[in-house]
Amino acid sequence: MDNNISSEILNWQSESNLNWNALVDYIYNKRIVIIDSKLKSGFGMATYYGIHLNLDYFKFVNGEIRYFLICHEIGHYVSLIEQGLDYHLNMLSSSNLNDVYNHIVNEEKRADDFALNLYNILNNISFEDIHNNINDEYLNKNGYMETAKYIFGRINNNEQNYKNIINEFIII
């Protein structure tokens, strides 16, 4: 992780009592690549190669949500690494749109479960109640079918196709 990004994250310490040091240490220890990016939409995007965070957007949400969103992207990244790129490319290359959609929804659920657990471990408090009450828009719960349709038929188990789609979501 770039020093600029870790110092920006650590600056948020003053806005909430969460353990930002523990999160930054976690990211360093796991050697997770974090890239400050301007994305076409959303707060972040995890890929097999690292996590893009749209840090400009983070000022619009409070510390708890920021913390959770980063944990959520880490959850996606861990799943990508653990299950491997081939597995994910294969799932996203299905000839059945509903299978692509279900894979995306399963990965979102997995990332949320991972994030709830990591948030709890690093802060010794639960995010569960906030998570249950949160506006779905912040957690990007809608639009997964649109994402599935966008990806459908375009990856064909080819890594370069996957990279091309990732790049379509990144402005800078």
Ligand SMILES: [Zn+2]
């Ligand atoms: Zn997600």
